[in-house]
Amino acid sequence: MNERLNSLLKRHEELALLIQDPQLVKDQNRYRDIMKEYSRLSEIAAMQNSIDDFARQIEAAEHSSDLNSISITMIRCYCSLVQEYSLMKYSSVVRNVINAVEFSLKRPLSLRVLAKQFNIDPSNLSHHFTREMGMTLTEFVNTKRLEKACHLLAKSPMYIQEIAEDCGYQDVNYFIRLFKRKYGKTPSEYRKLSSP
Secondary structure: OHHHHHHHHHHHHHHHHHOOOHHHHHOHHHHHHHHHHHHHHHHHHHHHHHHHHHHHHHHHOOOHHHHHHHHHHHHHHHHHHHHHHHHOOOOHHHHHHHHHHHHOOOOOOOHHHHHHHOOOOHHHHHHHHHHHHOOOHHHHHHHHHHHHHHHHHHHOOOOHHHHHHHOOOOOHHHHHHHHHHHHOOOHHHHHHHHOO
16 A cells, blocks of 8 residues: 555656646646646645644644544544545536535525525526536435435424424425425424334
8 A cells, every 4th residue: 555655646746747847738638637637646645644644643642632632633634535525526616516505505595696606607507517416406405405304303303393494494384395295205204204
């Protein structure tokens, strides 16, 4: 494993020198391929630096509370990397919209609101999102909201009205209709089946 990592880091250094060559810029296809590889290897190098940094912090830790704090930071870093990696196949606009939706389910998330937030024409955003995600933005928002509702129904004692509002639905009846259409049962029925 260490040998493989060293060869990747060596290739990263080689590419860093290569991309400075003015002749390379003239060949756009080769330049784009090299930049893509350089970018991927830069991420690997950054991860290796993070791992080395965490190792130093662990070795320098004097108390169990220090280790606890480091482990929380490591978990957050890992989750962030997983999130970034899972979204790499999407354009930056679609990635930004996905993140905005997943972290703001409670607020209004219409096409118009999100297009304004990211300074893009609504029809343009709709086209890109549907093409890349295979579903409309509205379908994606409802899917994420209903997934959160399922989690809350199974894990919390919140009332159905509270769950609907927490998931961004102001009309509880609309929430119940959407939920039943997607899962074939009402939120109350789902909760009963999910209870231990």
